[in-house]
Amino acid sequence: MIKVYGLKNCDTCRKAVKELAAANIDHQFADFRKDGLQAESLKNWVLAVGWETLLNTRGTTWRGLNDADKTGVDQAKATALMLEHPALIKRPVFEVGNDVVIGYKDEQKKALGL
Numbered sequence: 001m002i003k004v005y006g007l008k009n010c011d012t013c014r015k016a017v018k019e020l021a022a023a024n025i026d027h028q029f030a031d032f033r034k035d036g037l038q039a040e041s042l043k044n045w046v047l048a049v050g051w052e053t054l055l056n057t058r059g060t061t062w063r064g065l066n067d068a069d070k071t072g073v074d075q076a077k078a079t080a081l082m083l084e085h086p087a088l089i090k091r092p093v094f095e096v097g098n099d100v101v102i103g104y105k106d107e108q109k110k111a112l113g114l
Helices: 013-020 039-049 060-064 073-086 106-112
Strands: 002-006 025-033 092-094 097-100
Touching: 002 013, 013 025, 039 073, 039 097, 092 106, 097 106
Parallel strands: 002 025
Antiparallel strands: 002 092, 092 097
């Protein structure tokens, strides 16, 4: 089973879930805002792909942070920011067995079997 994490209002997350369903791939969706974000899950993702890959610095949530939050970001600070503001996490996040896949472009679709 593929676990999909994201936001229900995210177009890319909705597209991914729709395509997984159309391909009859067993999956489960969890919304960061509604279902919450487990610190242990985030820690595992950071270890698997790196905080630099996971932290979305292009979105409105990042732009809305104060300058002190955006300065001197390291793994600990990035992890704390993503726990506090889950919309800072690039989406969707897929857990496929022990693998973590971030995003939904051709490379990621291939990793998901699509």
